[in-house]
Amino acid sequence: MSGFHLPEGVIYLDGNSLGALPAGVPGRLADVVEREWGEGLIRSWNDARWMELPARIADRIAPLVGVRGEDVHVGESTSVSLFKTMVAAARLRPDRTVLVVEPGTFPTDGYIAAGVADLLGLELRWCDPADPTAALGDDVALLSLTHVDFRSGAMFDLPTITAAAHAAGALMQWDLCHSAGAVPVDLTAADADFAVGCTYKYLNGGPGSPAYTWINPRIQGQVRNPITGWIGHSAPFAMARDFDAAPGMRGWATGTPPVLALSALEAALEAFDGVSVADLRTRSLELTDLFIAQLDERVTGIEIVTPREHARRGSQVSFRHPQAYGIVQALIARGVIGDFRDPDIARFGFAPLYLTTDDVRAAVDHLVAVLENEEHLDPAYAERNAVT
Ligand SMILES: Cc1ncc(COP(=O)(O)O)c(C=O)c1O
Structure with a gap:
C-alpha cells in the first residue's frame, strides 16, 4: 500500500477505471515541470531524453503482456490506436471485406470499427459474445x-x-485495457497479430495517459501506419518533403510525444518493479474470490454477472441490481468507490497492487449496511452524474 497515495478512509474499488496515484508520480511530475521544462526548456528534448520516453515505457509494459519492448509503441489514445491497427489489418487482407467485433465491447471499439468499415468500404459484423469465432469466415479480415x-x-x-x-x-x-497489470497475457505464445491497451487503469498512468500498441514482429514489415505524422518518419528532423516510415514500431508514432503524461506513466510503472504477473494474478483471484464469497454469504437481491471460473474472470466483480446506481452512490458516500454501468450494473475492480483482503471485507460490511439502511434509495441518487 505504501507505494500508492490513497485518501484516508477510502476503499478504492475502481482501479479498473482509473488507477490510484503511485507515490512516485507527484515528485517526478514536479521535477519534469520545474526542472526539465522550466529550467531546461527546449534543451530537455535532448538533455532529459524526452524523445526516448515512449520506448522506455514500452520496455516496462512489454513484460506485462508477454512481448518485447521494441514491438510496442506508446502514444495516442486507445481509440486512435484501434483506428490505426484496424486500418492496417484491413489493408493486410485486401481480398477480405469484413471486420468482426463483439456487440457488448467497450463502445469505442465498435465505433472505431464502424468508422474504419465506412472509410474503407468494408462490412462490420457483430459476433455472438458466447462464441465470437462463429462469425469467422473466408471473408473476415480481422x-x-x-x-x-x-x-x-x-x-x-x-x-x-x-x-x-x-x-x-x-x-x-x-x-x-482491462487486462494488463492485473491478468496474465502472453501475446507472443498466442501469436496474436495486434494488441492495444490503455495505461490509466491497472497501469496507474493517470487520467487520459497514453495508450500502447503491439504489432507482432512477424507482420511489422508488412503493415503501414495510416496516420503518417512526422514523428513516425525515419528522420523527423531532416524535415523532408516525402514520408519515409521509420523501421519497426518507431514508424508507428505519429506526433510529438506528450512528455508530461508519459513522465507520469513512466514513474507509475515503477510500481511493477520486482512484481511478477503470476503473483498479481494470484492476489487478484484471492481478492475477487473473497468478494464473491462474501456477496454469496451476506448479500441478497443481487445477481453476480462475473464468471466464477478463474479462467473466465478478469480482475473485477460486477453485479446486477435494479438500484445499482443508488447502491454505488451510497457506497461512495461511505468511502467505498466503485462505479455503475448502464442499465443496472454495479462494478468493482480489484487492483492487486494496492488492495488487501481486509479492504474487501470492509467493503462488503459497507454494502450490507447500505442495503439494510436503504441508503441506496435516497432521492439524491435519482439523478445520475455525467460520469457514472
Ligand atoms: C476496453 C476499452 N477500450 C477502450 C477504452 C477507452 O479508449 P480511450 O483510451 O481512447 O478513451 C476503454 C475505457 O474504459 C476500455 O475499457
Missing part, C-alpha cells in the same frame, strides 16, 4: 475483441480464439 469485458469482467480465452481466427485466415486483435 477479429477484434476486448480480452476482459468492461461490464461483466468476463475474460475470453485469448490463445484459443486467436488460433481459431488464424485457422480462418483472419487477423486477430486484442484490446487489453
Whole structure:
C-alpha cells in the first residue's frame, strides 16, 4: 500500500477505471515541470531524453503482456490506436471485406470499427459474445475483441480464439485495457497479430495517459501506419518533403510525444518493479474470490454477472441490481468507490497492487449496511452524474 497515495478512509474499488496515484508520480511530475521544462526548456528534448520516453515505457509494459519492448509503441489514445491497427489489418487482407467485433465491447471499439468499415468500404459484423469465432469466415479480415469485458469482467480465452481466427485466415486483435497489470497475457505464445491497451487503469498512468500498441514482429514489415505524422518518419528532423516510415514500431508514432503524461506513466510503472504477473494474478483471484464469497454469504437481491471460473474472470466483480446506481452512490458516500454501468450494473475492480483482503471485507460490511439502511434509495441518487 505504501507505494500508492490513497485518501484516508477510502476503499478504492475502481482501479479498473482509473488507477490510484503511485507515490512516485507527484515528485517526478514536479521535477519534469520545474526542472526539465522550466529550467531546461527546449534543451530537455535532448538533455532529459524526452524523445526516448515512449520506448522506455514500452520496455516496462512489454513484460506485462508477454512481448518485447521494441514491438510496442506508446502514444495516442486507445481509440486512435484501434483506428490505426484496424486500418492496417484491413489493408493486410485486401481480398477480405469484413471486420468482426463483439456487440457488448467497450463502445469505442465498435465505433472505431464502424468508422474504419465506412472509410474503407468494408462490412462490420457483430459476433455472438458466447462464441465470437462463429462469425469467422473466408471473408473476415480481422477479429477484434476486448480480452476482459468492461461490464461483466468476463475474460475470453485469448490463445484459443486467436488460433481459431488464424485457422480462418483472419487477423486477430486484442484490446487489453482491462487486462494488463492485473491478468496474465502472453501475446507472443498466442501469436496474436495486434494488441492495444490503455495505461490509466491497472497501469496507474493517470487520467487520459497514453495508450500502447503491439504489432507482432512477424507482420511489422508488412503493415503501414495510416496516420503518417512526422514523428513516425525515419528522420523527423531532416524535415523532408516525402514520408519515409521509420523501421519497426518507431514508424508507428505519429506526433510529438506528450512528455508530461508519459513522465507520469513512466514513474507509475515503477510500481511493477520486482512484481511478477503470476503473483498479481494470484492476489487478484484471492481478492475477487473473497468478494464473491462474501456477496454469496451476506448479500441478497443481487445477481453476480462475473464468471466464477478463474479462467473466465478478469480482475473485477460486477453485479446486477435494479438500484445499482443508488447502491454505488451510497457506497461512495461511505468511502467505498466503485462505479455503475448502464442499465443496472454495479462494478468493482480489484487492483492487486494496492488492495488487501481486509479492504474487501470492509467493503462488503459497507454494502450490507447500505442495503439494510436503504441508503441506496435516497432521492439524491435519482439523478445520475455525467460520469457514472
Ligand atoms: C476496453 C476499452 N477500450 C477502450 C477504452 C477507452 O479508449 P480511450 O483510451 O481512447 O478513451 C476503454 C475505457 O474504459 C476500455 O475499457
